[in-house]
Each structure stands twice: as structure tokens, then as C-alpha cells.
Amino acid sequence: MAGPVALEEVEAALGYSFADRALLEEALTHASAAQGVRQASLERLEFLGDRVLGLGLAALLIEAYPDEAPGDLARRHARLAAGDTLASIGREIGLQRHLRMDKGIDRDSLPPSMIEDGCEAIIGAVYLDGGHDAAMALVARFWEPLIGGRPPRDAKTALQEWALARALPLPSYALVATDGPPHAPTLTVEVCVEGCRPVQASAGSKRAAEQAAARGLLDIVAATGG
Numbered sequence: 001m002a003g004p005v006a007l008e009e010v011e012a013a014l015g016y017s018f019a020d021r022a023l024l025e026e027a028l029t030h031a032s033a034a035q036g037v038r039q040a041s042l043e044r045l046e047f048l049g050d051r052v053l054g055l056g057l058a059a060l061l062i063e064a065y066p067d068e069a070p071g072d073l074a075r076r077h078a079r080l081a082a083g084d085t086l087a088s089i090g091r092e093i094g095l096q097r098h099l100r101m102d103k104g105i106d107r108d109s110l111p112p113s114m115i116e117d118g119c120e121a122i123i124g125a126v127y128l129d130g131g132h133d134a135a136m137a138l139v140a141r142f143w144e145p146l147i148g149g150r151p152p153r154d155a156k157t158a159l160q161e162w163a164l165a166r167a168l169p170l171p172s173y174a175l176v177a178t179d180g181p182p183h184a185p186t187l188t189v190e191v192c193v194e195g196c197r198p199v200q201a202s203a204g205s206k207r208a209a210e211q212a213a214a215r216g217l218l219d220i221v222a223a224t225g226g
Contacts, residue, residue: 006098013093027121032102032183042121049124056139072151079152083208087112090119111184113204155214
């Protein structure tokens with residue numbers, strides 16, 4: 001179990017005090033640490049937190065951009081809910097220090113996907129502990145400062161638009177390798193566009209790897225004036 005000092009540090013970072021600290025304990029317990037012991041891991045809270053975050057972000061965006069088209073709102077939402085955003089906020093909360101996990105996992109090179117999962121689990125725990133308003137306040141605290149600017153285009157969309165503008169077939173993505181343990185896999189994806197050299201990228205999820213591969217190919221065509 002995480003010690004009281006660790007729990008207090010997480011609560012201070014969140015700006016929220018738990019009535020039921022067992023929920024916070026659960027949100028900080030990775031599946032690798034729960035194996036073989038009678039303790040719940042963060043996976044169920046992550047499932048809940050993902051949905052709560054989606055609702056909270058949608059509400060923030062609807063309020064911030066009352067006249068914006070749904071497609072633009074969706075792109076903003078996707079950027080705010082992206083894995084790198086979650087990992088950044090998770091580090092701000094201090095999850096890289098306080099997540100409980102298997103001793104064989106190097107804390108200094110913690111996979112971003114583990115921090116992302118912990119961040120969503122924390123949101124789920126706050127929702128169960130304090131209800132809708134507490135969870136929405138938490139989402140607003142960390143995500144509202146990130147709202148602003150023009151609607152972003154994710155890399156896959158940008159690459160698709162680049163190909164269509166040149167009358168090329170749509171990009172194709174293929175999973176070419178899966179490495180690492182089941183609780184922290186690394187997936188490698190290859191993206192192909194007619195007339196371009198295939199590009200591979202790796203990440204903790206297929207979606208993130210596809211985005212990274214698309215971004216890599218866009219960087220190449222931009223550098224070559226394509």
C-alpha cells in the first residue's frame with residue numbers, strides 16, 4: 001500500500017481530499033503490483049475515468065466554443081484526451097513517483113501508457129468519492145488551461161488530407177511488432193503512402209503508434225518539400 005505521505009502528496013497535487021482513501025489506493029495500484037495479492041488494480045477506475053474525462057472535456061469545449069462546428073470540437077477533444085496530454089498531467093500530479101507497480105519495472109523509464117492509465121484512474125476515483133461536481137472540477141483544474149488556439153488536426157487526419165490533395169490512395173497502417181510484457185506493451189506500426197518510404201513508429205497503444213507514424217511521415221514530406 002502507498003504510505004500516508006504519498007497519498008497526501010497526490011491529494012495536494014489534485015487539490016482534492018478523499019473521503020475514502022481506499023479509492024485513491026486502488027487508483028495508484030497498477031495491475032503488475034496487484035498480481036498474486038488480494039487488492040484491486042486501477043483498471044476498473046481507468047475504464048470509468050476515461051468516460052468521465054470525455055464528458056468533462058465535452059462540457060468544457062461546448063462552453064468555451066459555443067459557435068464552433070462539431071468537427072472542430074471533436075478535434076479539440078481528441079487532442080485534449082490524447083495519451084501525451086494525459087501523461088503530462090499524470091506527471092504533474094506525480095504519478096511517476098507514486099504508482100505502485102511490479103519491482104521489475106524501472107520507475108525512471110516508466111512507459112507513458114502507465115501514467116496515462118493512472119491519470120484516468122484518478123479521475124474515476126474522484127468521481128466515485130466526490131461525485132459528478134468533484135470530478136468535473138478536477139477536469140477543469142488540469143485541462144481548462146490547455147484549451148485555446150485554432151482547432152488542431154491530428155497527424156492521421158493531416159496525412160490523409162495530404163494524400164487526397166495529391167490524388168493518392170489513403171494511407172494504410174499495419175501492426176508490425178508487439179514487444180514488452182502484457183501490462184506495458186510496446187506496439188510498432190508502419191504507415192504506407194504510395195510513392196513514399198514507409199515509416200514505422202512505436203508507442204504503448206496502437207492508436208498512439210499510428211499517430212506517431214503519421215507524424216513521422218508528415219515530417220519527412222515536409223522536409224523534402226513534398
